[in-house]
Amino acid sequence: MKLISLRLHMVELPLVATFTTSFSTQTRRECFLVEGQFSNDTGRTITGWGENVALPQPFYSAEYTAGAADVIRRWLAPALFAADHLTAETVTHQLRHIVGHPMAKAALEMAVLDAQLRLRGQSFAEYLGAVTSTVPSGVSVGIQPTVAETLKTVANYVEQGYARIKLKIKPGYDLEHVAAVRKEFGNQLPFQVDANAAYTLTNAPQLRRLDEYGLLLIEQPLSEHDLRQHAQLAQQMTTPICLDESVESAQGAADAIQLGAAAVINIKPGRVGGYLEARRIHDLARAHGVAVWCGGMLETGVGRAANAALAALPGFTLPGDISGSDRFYAEDIVAAPIRMHDGWVDVPQGPGFGVEVDREQLRRFSTGTVELTP
Numbered sequence: 001m002k003l004i005s006l007r008l009h010m011v012e013l014p015l016v017a018t019f020t021t022s023f024s025t026q027t028r029r030e031c032f033l034v035e036g037q038f039s040n041d042t043g044r045t046i047t048g049w050g051e052n053v054a055l056p057q058p059f060y061s062a063e064y065t066a067g068a069a070d071v072i073r074r075w076l077a078p079a080l081f082a083a084d085h086l087t088a089e090t091v092t093h094q095l096r097h098i099v100g101h102p103m104a105k106a107a108l109e110m111a112v113l114d115a116q117l118r119l120r121g122q123s124f125a126e127y128l129g130a131v132t133s134t135v136p137s138g139v140s141v142g143i144q145p146t147v148a149e150t151l152k153t154v155a156n157y158v159e160q161g162y163a164r165i166k167l168k169i170k171p172g173y174d175l176e177h178v179a180a181v182r183k184e185f186g187n188q189l190p191f192q193v194d195a196n197a198a199y200t201l202t203n204a205p206q207l208r209r210l211d212e213y214g215l216l217l218i219e220q221p222l223s224e225h226d227l228r229q230h231a232q233l234a235q236q237m238t239t240p241i242c243l244d245e246s247v248e249s250a251q252g253a254a255d256a257i258q259l260g261a262a263a264v265i266n267i268k269p270g271r272v273g274g275y276l277e278a279r280r281i282h283d284l285a286r287a288h289g290v291a292v293w294c295g296g297m298l299e300t301g302v303g304r305a306a307n308a309a310l311a312a313l314p315g316f317t318l319p320g321d322i323s324g325s326d327r328f329y330a331e332d333i334v335a336a337p338i339r340m341h342d343g344w345v346d347v348p349q350g351p352g353f354g355v356e357v358d359r360e361q362l363r364r365f366s367t368g369t370v371e372l373t374p
């Protein structure tokens with residue numbers, strides 16, 4: 001394919017409830033969708049969609065929404081416009097001279113993938129090698145100001161039928177909340193925590209106290225670059241350590257596994273530069289007997305649909321952060337967003353990512369568009 005034009009649709013969607021992590025409180029989602037126009041050898045034109053998952057602030061990772069749009073405009077888009085035979089499988093190669101910016105690159109790879117698969121009439125799930133048509137749906141619960149509010153919030157998601165609860169934690173908002181959730185909902189509740197790098201190895205004695213609550217895992221307790229420290233922490237506690245922020249590539253995943261720093265890996269396609277790298281991490285982890293699950297970045301319907309397909313690969317043996325669209329949004333920007341029922345979401349089966357962007361909704365939430373041409 002040849003890239004004809006790119007349009008970045010900057011959007012701002014209100015969240016149904018504020019979402020607090022150890023690094024920030026989000027009240028709305030500011031992100032952008034990438035709309036790519038492509039032509040194939042026979043002159044057919046086709047549209048493909050991608051989503052940029054960077055947050056507005058560089059607190060989770062170095063990337064941020066405006067920065068991702070800027071690097072696409074100045075550097076990534078021109079490199080793709082220069083390519084004569086663009087395929088999803090060669091996007092990474094075309095962009096390899098630009099250091100970093102995995103989320104910006106992933107959004108572009110998505111648009112190429114979606115277009116390529118639509119041309120072929122193939123679903124993303126089939127392309128990836130998905131082995132199931134539904135995937136278990138977990139929910140990520142933000143830090144609540146009080147234990148009572150944590151219990152109330154978790155109760156609501158448990159009643160809705162979510163297959164797994166992940167509670168965000170930080171120092172001062174950890175043991176007490178975890179203990180209360182276990183006591184209230186029992187030992188059968190699939191339950192895990194995510195610290196978003198809020199601790200250091202000196203907190204090992206406190207973190208170790210989480211061991212008695214039968215958690216599925218603790219996600220990213222220490223800072224992004226603390227691979228060795230995560231391995232040391234793993235020696236000091238029985239709860240499996242899962243890495244999120246620390247894993248930025250298949251190569252990094254291999255190092256983490258080798259070091260004993262990751263018993264489990266949270267795979268987020270944006271964080272690792274795209275869905276093809278995400279699949280490589282899946283393959284690597286599976287070969288090593290390391291469980292993986294699909295993380296989330298408060299995606300709109302486009303990103304969530306693609307995540308559901310990824311999570312249908314055989315190595316995704318733990319429920320992902322693939323909650324229904326209504327967990328974050330009263331209204332989405334795709335026609336039929338992901339819905340959770342009885343703890344499951346359907347893997348989209350239509351061509352490409354299998355969702356249609358609703359232009360009217362896009363206009364409603366739009367804060368501007370950036371037009372890019374060769």
Ligand code: OSB
Nearest residue numbers: 060140196295296297298299321
């Ligand atoms: O650490 O998994 C995380 C959202 C933004 C940044 C980091 C994380 C998260 C989530 C949200 O936990 C999960 C979701 O999108 O459902």
Ligand code: MG
Nearest residue numbers: 194219220244
């Ligand atoms: Mg995380």
